[in-house]
Amino acid sequence: MPPPDAAALIDWPTDFGTRYAIFVDTEEEFDWSAPFSRDAHGLSALAALPDAHRRLVARGAAPAFFVDYPVASDPRAADVLRAILADDPRVAIGAQLHPWVNPPFEEPLSALASYAGNLPPALLEAKLGALTEAIAAAFGRRPLAFRAGRYGLAPGLLGLLARSGYRLDSSVRPGFDYRADGGPDFTRIDAAAWRDAVIELPLSTVFTGLLRRRGARLHAALGAVPRARGVFARTGLLSRVPLTPEGVPVAEALEAIAVALGEGGRLLNFAFHSPSLVPGHTPYVRDGADLARFWRWWDRVLDLLDRRGVRSASLDDLLAALA
Template sequence: MAVAKPSATALVARYRPPAPAPGDLIDWPDDFGTRFTVLVDTEEEFDWNAPLGRQSHGVSAITALPDAHRRFADRGVALTYMVDYPIATDARAIDILATCLADGVSAIGTQLHPWVNPPFDEALTPANSYAGNLPEATEAAKIDALTGAITAAFGTRPVAYRAGRYGIGPNTLRLLAARGYLLDSSMRSRYRYVDDGGPDFAEISNHAFRAGAMIEVPLTTVYTGRARTGGTRLYRLLAAVPKGRGLFARAGLLSRVALTPEDMPVKDALEAIAVAVGEGLRLLNFAFHSPSVAPGFTPYVRDAADLARFHGWWDAVLADLARRGVRAASLDQIITAAGRG
């Protein structure tokens, strides 16, 4: 089944989370220092250029995960694997992830891809690929099905959540808190997904904050360049100028850099880290998709050369973080330091 094309009315965000109040920003303890975390969107592989479908996916890329995991473990970096339903219900994937968890510091979290996560009560449309757009009862049922599958697979109930496609909605955090979740990372700072009905994170900065009973840790996105103080407002104005964003980026005026090796050059990432640390950000949140650890499963890693660049990106970034004294933080350490342990 293919997803229908978005309608002309889909350009208005279904959900725009408000900026946190100053008092809700997490005041990290002094001994926490400046840290970073890596969340892995641990998911099925599919054709990124095709419409989303219920059945059109596989899980073979997971076999490359242990080698990638060792590269992080050898540097003392704990990973949090945000697992979705096809992974949580595949025996081989479960066994492979269990070997990764044997390091004693990595963790399993939850990632909801509603189009492959039962119950399938909703139409398969672009807007419904954002779980937060679904009716509250449907979103809750999908969260329950996935939480149950992960608990059964790994013997522990997950406490960290990410909505696939960053598809958080007005009910999501309340539903998660009611089910014992402690931390969410569904917000992608300074991005918007309104073209097909997704959320708009214009008001969300990089700082972790409390949202009701939940800890929110947005994916870190940094503006770099001489005009970076123009921030989100300038970046969005440039969208109306033909090739405006590209021109500003090439001139070293303004670039938007998310902390991910996927489509983000290492030079830009290193500059973004320097800006983030210089501006006093205490927790940097990195991410990548698990199928990117093998060639041919994502548009970011198409062949062996791309995979070498992927690993080289991490080599350079982890070395830079170590040089700056920015240490890795496990999921447990983050929750404890945020006062929720």
């Protein structure tokens, strides 16, 4: 994807301050190492979502949930989220498209077809329509925010989202290149939000280290040299740090937050997958020790944000500021 024009970049209102958002990819659990399947998945991990929500809200956070088709179409899974909605008026339900489990099923099961942006336009529109209607039926409200599963965005998808009533997308993962698997290349894009057919609010990726201003381009070039990225990270020259508790040591996250705030960042966009709330469902939380580490990560990150005066922003807060 090309970078946005400078004129399209969001200038956050002064009274918005410096904020953070948490978007949860609320999805089925499945074997991440297995081939794609229409039905080899479960929804048991969603039982942990209410407690996780309470823990985050108790720290002042206002998470939003990007729900995919298996969750929206399952009555028990929807009940879990409806109970959270009833308890917390700041909660928002967005949409997340996993093409391989989202009807209609006309595409082959493949890595290429797992990126929504690679689907034929008519099929993509049909899948988005089925997802949007399932969420509206389950929760009594149409989703306004969207994320493509596996970050599978293509430029044409933004126009389709606008025509479908969406106002915000958060599918761009700056500094990451998924072309080897058939996906998009985001290495020319940074974390700044911009206006397109809808608002694009990228996830936060921060480059740290002495060479951080060379950022994604240098990091991409290092990928061609065996072990070069690891050497540069260990020696403090360059690290790519996405703001997520999944696979990111807390010390790196704290440094990345300090860098982002020091360089004038106005919004930090955090994310994680709901199956990580239960051990054994993602590569990031394999056992109880990993889960404890997951929550210690949030405690230390939220402590830092509190000390720096960075407040949470709900989806409604974001949309109001962007209006």
